[in-house]
Amino acid sequence: MSHVTAAVLVLDCAEPEELCEFYRVLLDGKIQSQEGGGRIELVGAGGTRMAFRRDLNAVPASWPRPDDSQQAHLDLLVAAEDLDEVERQIVGLGARPLETRGKGRTESRLYADPAGHPFSLRSTEEFVKPKAS
Template identity: 40%
Template sequence: MAENRALRLETVVLDCPEPLALAEFYNDLLGWNGVEGDDRWASVTGPDGAKVSFQRDPEFLAPTWPEGERPQMLHLDIKVEDIDAEHDRVVSVGAKPLGADSPERGFRVYADPAGHPFCLVT
């Protein structure tokens, strides 16, 4: 398969009611390089150039994870060395455990402050 260098993923964008607040959460969670943006659009960028952005949606309703009337459309998997050691830290920055642990498969599920599910994975 030929490589297409003309295409490059710029960012992953999550809708939310407060972009700056959610960007701060992910910046703290990931230990990235700071927040850029305003109350309509904000981004965090990692040391390798990966970017996650947040777009204001005043009518945003959080997913009803794992099922329900508003199922998740996507989630982020965040690689960690020690899932137990990271648990307290991610909760301290504002993550909410969703109680869907699967130690045998190497992941734990949380929600960010806007309600988007994300996983810590080993």
């Protein structure tokens, strides 16, 4: 039996207040706690938990890395018919498109948030339809 109750994705950044606001709008979230300006925690309407920690030396991730190593990133799930609308919202909030080619039912679009962390929009259809064995 696990005693772990939740997982929180923590992003280091120079301006946690600004980055928290970006994700608060996208996730229709509420700020849960703020620890003296050094860390802000957010809970999205769907239960997603994130935190933003001040690190004045934080540098944006390189995506994709030349050595093709795996990096952590956030997948935001969106209904396929809403991908274009959410993309406009994301860019309007300050995200930078990295790769936005459509790929049909399993479409995924990659962006960098205002602090440079990679994240993707993914069609929810690939998560609700059973995969063939």
